[in-house]
Amino acid sequence: MNRMHGLNEISPGQKAKVKEIRSRGSIRRRLLDIGLIENTEVECIGRSPGGDPSAFLIRGAVIAIRSEDSKNILVEC
Amino acid sequence: MGLTKGSVGTGTVDNGLEIRKRSESDRVVAIAGNPNVGKSTVFNALTGLNQHTGNWPGKTVTNAQGYHETRRHSYVLVDIPGTYSLMAHSAEEEVARNFICFGEAEAVIVVCDATCLERNLNLVLQTIELTDRVLVCVNLMDEAKRKQIKIDLPLLSRRLGVPVVGTTARKKRSLAALTAALDEVIDGAPQESACQVVYSGAVEEAIGMLLPAVREKTHGKINARWLSLKLLDYDDALMEEVNACLGCDLLSDADVSAALQRARDFLSGLGIHPDDLKEKIVSHTVKKAEEICRGVVQYEKSGYDARDRRLDRILTSRFTGYPIMLLLLACIFWLTITGANYPSQLLSKGLFWIQDRLTEWFQMLGAPEWLHGMLVLGVYRVLAWVVSVMLPPMAIFFPLFTLLEDSGYLPRIAYNLDRPFQRCHACGKQALTMCMGFGCNAAGVVGCRIIDSPRERLIAMLTNSFVPCNGRFPTIITILSLFFLGSTGGMVNSVLSALFLTCVILLGVFMTFAVSKLLSRTILKGVPSSFTLELPSYRMPQIGRVIVRSICDRTLFVLGRAAAVAAPAGLIIWLMANVQVGELSLLSRCAGFLDPFARCIGLDGVLLMAFLLGFPANEIVVPIALMAYLAEGSIVDIANPGVLRQILTDNGWTWVTAVCVILFSLMHWPCSTTLWTIRKESGSWRWTALAAVLPTAAGMLLCFLIAAAANLFC
Numbered sequence: 001m002n003r004m005h006g007l008n009e010i011s012p013g014q015k016a017k018v019k020e021i022r023s024r025g026s027i028r029r030r031l032l033d034i035g036l037i038e039n040t041e042v043e044c045i046g047r048s049p050g051g052d053p054s055a056f057l058i059r060g061a062v063i064a065i066r067s068e069d070s071k072n073i074l075v076e077c
Numbered sequence: 078m079g080l081t082k083g084s085v086g087t088g089t090v091d092n093g094l095e096i097r098k099r100s101e102s103d104r105v106v107a108i109a110g111n112p113n114v115g116k117s118t119v120f121n122a123l124t125g126l127n128q129h130t131g132n133w134p135g136k137t138v139t140n141a142q143g144y145h146e147t148r149r150h151s152y153v154l155v156d157i158p159g160t161y162s163l164m165a166h167s168a169e170e171e172v173a174r175n176f177i178c179f180g181e182a183e184a185v186i187v188v189c190d191a192t193c194l195e196r197n198l199n200l201v202l203q204t205i206e207l208t209d210r211v212l213v214c215v216n217l218m219d220e221a222k223r224k225q226i227k228i229d230l231p232l233l234s235r236r237l238g239v240p241v242v243g244t245t246a247r248k249k250r251s252l253a254a255l256t257a258a259l260d261e262v263i264d265g266a267p268q269e270s271a272c273q274v275v276y277s278g279a280v281e282e283a284i285g286m287l288l289p290a291v292r293e294k295t296h297g298k299i300n301a302r303w304l305s306l307k308l309l310d311y312d313d314a315l316m317e318e319v320n321a322c323l324g325c326d327l328l329s330d331a332d333v334s335a336a337l338q339r340a341r342d343f344l345s346g347l348g349i350h351p352d353d354l355k356e357k358i359v360s361h362t363v364k365k366a367e368e369i370c371r372g373v374v375q376y377e378k379s380g381y382d383a384r385d386r387r388l389d390r391i392l393t394s395r396f397t398g399y400p401i402m403l404l405l406l407a408c409i410f411w412l413t414i415t416g417a418n419y420p421s422q423l424l425s426k427g428l429f430w431i432q433d434r435l436t437e438w439f440q441m442l443g444a445p446e447w448l449h450g451m452l453v454l455g456v457y458r459v460l461a462w463v464v465s466v467m468l469p470p471m472a473i474f475f476p477l478f479t480l481l482e483d484s485g486y487l488p489r490i491a492y493n494l495d496r497p498f499q500r501c502h503a504c505g506k507q508a509l510t511m512c513m514g515f516g517c518n519a520a521g522v523v524g525c526r527i528i529d530s531p532r533e534r535l536i537a538m539l540t541n542s543f544v545p546c547n548g549r550f551p552t553i554i555t556i557l558s559l560f561f562l563g564s565t566g567g568m569v570n571s572v573l574s575a576l577f578l579t580c581v582i583l584l585g586v587f588m589t590f591a592v593s594k595l596l597s598r599t600i601l602k603g604v605p606s607s608f609t610l611e612l613p614s615y616r617m618p619q620i621g622r623v624i625v626r627s628i629c630d631r632t633l634f635v636l637g638r639a640a641a642v643a644a645p646a647g648l649i650i651w652l653m654a655n656v657q658v659g660e661l662s663l664l665s666r667c668a669g670f671l672d673p674f675a676r677c678i679g680l681d682g683v684l685l686m687a688f689l690l691g692f693p694a695n696e697i698v699v700p701i702a703l704m705a706y707l708a709e710g711s712i713v714d715i716a717n718p719g720v721l722r723q724i725l726t727d728n729g730w731t732w733v734t735a736v737c738v739i740l741f742s743l744m745h746w747p748c749s750t751t752l753w754t755i756r757k758e759s760g761s762w763r764w765t766a767l768a769a770v771l772p773t774a775a776g777m778l779l780c781f782l783i784a785a786a787a788n789l790f791c
Contacts, residue, residue, distance in 0.1 A: 026529065027607030032359040033161040034609065035196050035366075046389055049398035050496025053505070055389070055612055060193030062385075062612040064492050066499065069607045 006071035008054070010044040016075035017041055023072040031073065035059040042075060096181055098153055099144060104263055105153045105181045109173060109204060110188035111197050112159030113613045115216045117141075118246040119188055120156040123256065149260045155182065161196075163203045164359070171314065177207055178299065179322045184210035184262050186255070191221035191228055191243070192614060194374050198366035201237065202274050206303045209267035211239045214255055219245040220614065224381040226374060233373045238271035247619065273302075274365045279347050280357055283309055283340040290332040298322060308337055309344070310355050385614050392486070398493045405486075406582065409477045411575035414554060417469035418571070425465035432457060447655070455651030455704075456644045462700035463643045467551045468636055474550065475627040478515065483618035487512055491610055501590050502597035502605045504533040507540075511589065514544035516631070518751040521546075522758055530606035536593050538755055539768045542747035543589045543775075545582070547635055548695035552742045553581055555699060559722045560735035585743050592771055642694035649690070650704045664705055678777050679737030679784030681729060688741065693749050698742060733787040737780040744776030 010016050018040045021031055035058055036042070043057040053066040065073075096105055110116045124143025141156040155176065163174040177185055187204050189197035194215065205211050213233075221228060234241035240258045245251045262268075275281065287305035295301050299322060307315055308327075320326050328334050344354065391397055432453060439449040481487065487509060495505025506528050514521030521541040528534040545553060557574050597603060653664040661669070664683075671689075672682030680688075683705045684698075691698040703721075706728045725734075746769040747755070756765040 023607070027609075029164060029355070029359070030161075030529075030607065030609050032356065032363070033164065033199070034611075035199065035363050037360040037363050040363075045386060046393060047395070048393055048492050048496060049395050050493075051395070052496050052499065053492065053608065053610075055393075055492065057382075059196045061196050062389075062614075064495070064505075064608070064610040064612060066495070066605075066608045068499075068605070069609070 004074050004076055007042065007044075007056070007065070007073040007075050008067035008070040010042075010075065010077065012044050012046045012054075014077060015041060015043045016077035018073060019076050020074040021072065022074060023069060027069050031065075031069075034061070034063055036073065096142065096153060096155070099151065102151065103144075103153050104150050104183050105155065106259065106263075107155045107157055107177055107180065107182040107185045108188060109157055109177060109185055109200065110159055110216075111161055111190065111200055112611060114159065114188050114190040114197065115246045116159060116188045117156055119186070119214060119216060119244065119252070119255075120154060122246050122249045122252050124154055145256065147256045147260050150263060152259070155180070160200065162200060162359075163207065164355070174207075174315075175318055177204060179318055182208070184208075184212060184259065186212045186214050186259065188214045188216050191215045191217045192224060192226060194228060194233075195366050195370040198237075198369055199362055201239075202272070202362050202365055205237070205239060205268070205271045206274065206306075207300055209269065209271065209300070210262050211268060211271065212255075212258055212262045213237060213239055213241040215241060215243045216246050218243045218251070219247070220616070225377040226381060227377060228375075229373045233369070236272060236369045236373070239268050272365075272369070274362050276306075276361050277357055279344060279349060280306075280309075280354065283344050286340040286343065287333075287336045290330070290336040291327075294323065294325075294327055294330055294333060296323075306358065308333075309340060310351060310358065382614065388615055389489070389612070392489050393493055402490060402493060403579065403583075405481070407575050407579045409474065409481075410578045410582075411571060412477060413470050413474045414558065414574050414578065415571040416473045417554070418558070420469040421465055424468065425461065428461035428465055432461060450655065451648060451651055455647045457647075458707075459643045459647030459650070459697065459700045459704055460640055462703060463639050463696060464636065466555055466699065467547075467639060467696055468632070470551050470554055471547055471632045471635060472628055474547070475516075475631045476624045479623045479627040479631075480618045480620065482512075483616065483623060485613045485615045488610060488612050492612060495608060495610075497590060498593070499605050499608075501594040502533075502603065503536050503593045504528045504530065504606070505608055506610060507533070507537040507589075507593070510537050510541060511544045511586070514541045514546060515550075516547060517635075518542045518544070518546045518747055519754040522751060522754045525758065530603075532597075532601050532603045533606060535759060535764060536596050536601055538758060539596065539764065539771060540589045540592050542751060542768070542772050543585045543592065543744065545585060545743055546695070546748075548639065548748065549698075549742050551696065552699050553739050554578065556735050556739055557581075559725070560730075560732055581739060581743060584740075588744065588772075588775055592775065639694055639696040643697045643700060646690055646693075646697050646701055647704060650701055654705065668705065677784065678741070678780035679733050679787070680741060680780070681734070683728070684734075684738060684741075688745055691748075692746070695742070695748050731787075733784060733791075736783055740779050740783070741776045744772045744779065746773050 004019060005016070007016065007018075018036055018038060020038070021028055021036060023031065040058065045055040045057050045062060047054045048064070052068075053064045054070065055062050055064050056070075098105070108116050108120050120141065120143060123145045143154050143156075145152045145154055157173045157176050158170075160170040160173045162170065163177065164170065176182060185204050185208055187197075187201045189201065201211070201213055215228060215230060215233070218228075228243070230241050230243050240262060242255045242258045243251075244255055276284070284302060284305045287308060288301055291305045291308065292301040295304060299319065304319065307319075316328065328337070344350075349357070392401055435453050435457060436449065439453060490512065491505045491508040494508040498505045498507055507525075509527060510521045510524045512521075513524040518541050521544070522538050525534045525537040525541070528537055554574075557577050558570075561574065561577060650664070653667065654662050656663045658666055664686075668682030668686050670682070671685045675682050675685035684702050687698045687702040687705065690701050703724065706724055746752070752765055752769060755768045756762060759765065
């Protein structure tokens with residue numbers, strides 16, 4: 001299934017590939033800095049007790065991202 | 078909570094970095110790296126300093142420097158804040174970039190995390206772009222080995238074109254190779270053949286257009302290729318630094334600006350806008366890192382991070398995340414209270430026995446009564462109080478907290494608490510600054526630099542003092558155990574008191590949320606900004622070292638500071654109690670003056686005065702109050718447990734007074750150092766004043782309500 005989702009829709013345990021980053025400004029740069037570029041593989045590892053943010057495995061590091069931001073990261077899974 | 082000599086008290090006030098060479102021949106070397114890769118551990122191992130270390134990103138927010146001697150050279154090593162890139166998106170990154178770029182650093186050691194090398198290479202590549210003497214230190218090799226991650230260091234070195242050394246910084250021996258390599262880098266030729274990121278054809282062409290004109294101007298002070306790239310991707314703050322470094326306005330140069338215009342036109346002709354450009358630069362760097370890593374890093378076990386994930390599932394899950402957090406907090410408090418109880422009594426017995434001997438000695442020498450009063454009953458007695466009340470809880474609390482910090486749990490607290498903070502339109506990293514606040518609020522305020530958004534940073538700074546620092550902890554603990562537990566001790570009592578204390582802390586946390594929300598609804602309006610937080614792998618803390626270090630570094634230091642403030646305060650109190658103004662002593666006059674107001678908020682004049690006099694350091698509030706009570710009444714044998722409570726109740730304390738003192742010590746004006754730090758960090762007296770007014774108002778209001786309710790019903 002090659003549908004595009006927001007990264008926030010990926011449930012824990014699922015893997016996906018980044019297709020497009022729609023965020024703007026400083027968060028976009030921050031995401032790029034941690035290595036989120038096109039075709040980067042991302043795995044959702046879990047959600048925090050409040051349901052947000054979620055933790056993602058990105059290039060060997062675990063990074064927590066709020067759904068407010070991750071919804072702008074389009075992925076394919 | 079970076080609590081060392083340098084990081085609490087006036088040392089927190091960051092006055093920028095001035096490199097102090099010990100001799101002209103000293104070589105300056107910067108230690109850079111991603112957050113939380115063990116830079117500070119490398120730095121400490123090399124310099125023998127005790128820059129605070131901990132397993133969480135953003136712990137080092139200022140530059141620290143130290144010295145290291147090798148056979149060939151003597152070095153000034155500079156530990157710069159951890160950053161993911163040198164693009165300078167945040168204050169820390171700007172500090173890091175400016176130092177590498179414009180500082181006097183002759184070489185840069187980039188420390189990498191062996192367990193996630195690829196991401197770290199990003200920074201390595203950017204550093205290589207900036208300077209031509211780079212040494213890569215792949216740290217945490219033990220960690221990688223445990224996770225069965227294999228790294229081909231020679232291949233990595235060949236691909237990068239710069240020396241690469243694998244280390245386990247916790248083991249000092251493994252650093253010998255690093256320093257040997259550093260000598261080579263310093264003595265060797267500039268690394269001209271180091272791996273350069275090659276950008277897309279159009280970008281390279283644009284760089285080519287600028288390069289000759291820029292090279293003319295930089296005189297080798299700044300890497301011309303890098304600067305050309307930065308000119309294309311225009312950055313005001315950077316240009317100021319560049320101009321300062323070059324001593325001229327680069328863009329006012331006709332050749333440079335003409336070339337820049339041409340290059341920009343060329344790029345926009347191809348439909349590449351400045352925003353796209355930055356992206357192209359970054360994605361090329363990331364891809365290059367990916368390419369380099371291929372074949373260098375091998376994961377031999379697919380579930381190499383299974384243990385971390387398992388722990389995360391327990392510590393951050395929906396059902397167990399919050400309960401475990403509370404349980405851990407309560408446990409630490411319980412251990413602190415139970416463990417501190419007995420040594421505290423022992424210490425006070427010992428110290429007051431010494432006081433009696435001192436008194437005898439003074440009498441034997443026939444010293445005048447006022448001298449004995451001033452030195453023994455004034456200075457010594459307050460000191461004895463501070464030591465016996467503060468030392469035991471701190472000697473237990475700090476090591477416990479450091480263990481937690483070393484293990485990597487603190488970022489999980491921020492992760493767990495981000496949601497509530499988000500609701501208050503604040504940042505989850507505020508939780509980290511609160512944890513630092515447990516140690517010292519001034520350190521917590523400086524720690525707020527890890528928060529990127531200025532609005533959220535201000536909120537964190539203004540609310541930091543709702544978390545009681547180690548100066549207020551003992552006050553709260555002492556009064557809790559005196560008034561609500563009886564003197565019998567025992568298991569039930571200690572558990573109860575730990576629970577009470579947890580509730581008090583939770584109240585502080587609740588107030589933090591409430592005030593944060595209030596601020597973001599009123600004067601600091603805004604939407605929550607974005608949030609990314611790295612959750613590092615869990616590491617087994619080095620228990621022995623933690624205990625030694627936290628006792629030596631933190632406990633004794635904080636105690637020393639308390640003592641330094643307590644001694645003169647004891648003197649002042651004694652003088653005030655013994656200088657007569659008319660019928661009454663100065664002390665009673667002041668206390669009497671404050672009394673009517675203090676009564677409204679459930680305290681009394683003496684207590685309010687103690688809080689006021691405790692402005693330089695909160696730890697002396699209770700000793701001052703006791704001194705004041707004692708100076709007016711008869712002197713009793715304080716070493717006797719239970720007498721303390723007697724003194725207080727004799728002076729009109731009820732449980733309402735006790736509750737109000739606890740609440741007021743949780744919420745009143747921050748100490749002078751904290752306020753000064755807020756002034757420094759916020760750059761405004763207005764915010765500083767607000768930082769003092771907010772907790773004071775909250776505390777007074779709450780105490781007033783409680784006192785009023787108690788009057789009504791009791």
